[in-house]
Amino acid sequence: MEEIIRKTLLYKSGVEYADYSLNHAEGCSHGCTYPCYAMMIKKRSGVIKDYTDWKKPKIVSNALELLDKEIPKYKSKIKYVYLSFATDPFMYKVPEVTEISLKIIKRLNQDNIKVVSITKGIYPKDLTDKKNYGSQNEYGITLVSLSEQFKNRFEPFASPIKERIASLKYLHNRGMKTWVSIEPYPTPNVIKQDIEKILEAVSFADKIVFGKWNYNYMIGNYADQKTFYNEMAYKVITFCNKKKIDIHIKKGTIDLEFLKEQALPHKQTYYKTLLSYNAV
Numbered sequence: 001m002e003e004i005i006r007k008t009l010l011y012k013s014g015v016e017y018a019d020y021s022l023n024h025a026e027g028c029s030h031g032c033t034y035p036c037y038a039m040m041i042k043k044r045s046g047v048i049k050d051y052t053d054w055k056k057p058k059i060v061s062n063a064l065e066l067l068d069k070e071i072p073k074y075k076s077k078i079k080y081v082y083l084s085f086a087t088d089p090f091m092y093k094v095p096e097v098t099e100i101s102l103k104i105i106k107r108l109n110q111d112n113i114k115v116v117s118i119t120k121g122i123y124p125k126d127l128t129d130k131k132n133y134g135s136q137n138e139y140g141i142t143l144v145s146l147s148e149q150f151k152n153r154f155e156p157f158a159s160p161i162k163e164r165i166a167s168l169k170y171l172h173n174r175g176m177k178t179w180v181s182i183e184p185y186p187t188p189n190v191i192k193q194d195i196e197k198i199l200e201a202v203s204f205a206d207k208i209v210f211g212k213w214n215y216n217y218m219i220g221n222y223a224d225q226k227t228f229y230n231e232m233a234y235k236v237i238t239f240c241n242k243k244k245i246d247i248h249i250k251k252g253t254i255d256l257e258f259l260k261e262q263a264l265p266h267k268q269t270y271y272k273t274l275l276s277y278n279a280v
């Protein structure tokens with residue numbers, strides 16, 4: 001696997017629910033076609049040539065040395081480190097990436113720094129070893145559909161859905177904190193599906209993050225998208241409240257202004273519920 005050297009690793013993220021973050025690989029073998037926002041940025045800035053280039057990740061070979069230097073500098077400011085925004089720490093069937101991700105998590109946890117991770121890959125069972133990995137960590141997966149056909153189209157080289165859920169559940173069953181990102185959620189012109197079935201499949205998780213799909217013309221083509229995302233957010237909130245699961249609805253998913261214009265019989269309850277979870 002190709003390697004690169006970086007000058008810095010840890011950085012303060014500007015993303016709404018993140019604190020510090022790091023990307024210890026350049027590119028991602030999962031090759032999502034939503035498209036991948038990180039790939040678009042890297043392409044625009046000339047770091048990668050194209051999609052083929054993006055799918056061949058390069059490891060940051062000096063990531064652990066950089067962490068040794070940077071942890072003392074940032075430790076007092078860090079609430080947690082998010083892995084990762086511009087790559088996937090547990091790329092499916094890429095053991096080199098998994099190996100370095102485990103070392104990074106262990107190194108951060110040694111200094112009592114919590115790690116929050118997200119993957120479309122498979123979590124290694126090693127993470128349940130409490131001698132090496134802190135119990136404060138939070139492990140998440142992205143899951144926007146239960147359909148393997150959908151996955152093959154939009155997350156072609158990511159892990160199969162059932163395996164992904166099973167690996168998260170394994171961590172949950174051994175006392176780890178888990179979360180699920182249902183984002184970018186597709187509109188019915190892309191796939192007709194029941195969000196409650198997805199929620200049921202991951203109802204063991206401690207937290208659900210829900211968000212609309214951006215950067216794709218198919219979503220823009222769906223005329224009723226504002227109504228649709230308000231309704232889906234309402235379903236997620238109602239489900240999570242019933243199951244006592246924490247919720248985060250991503251910025252721009254709920255459209256309260258649009259809801260005000262709609263004549264709905266149950267508008268008051270609907271409005272109040274969405275208002276209380278609207279990230280602005």
Ligand code: SF4
Pocket residue numbers: 028029030031032035036037038039085086087088120
């Ligand atoms: S898993 Fe994440 S980083 Fe990797 S291609 Fe998909 S969206 Fe991009």
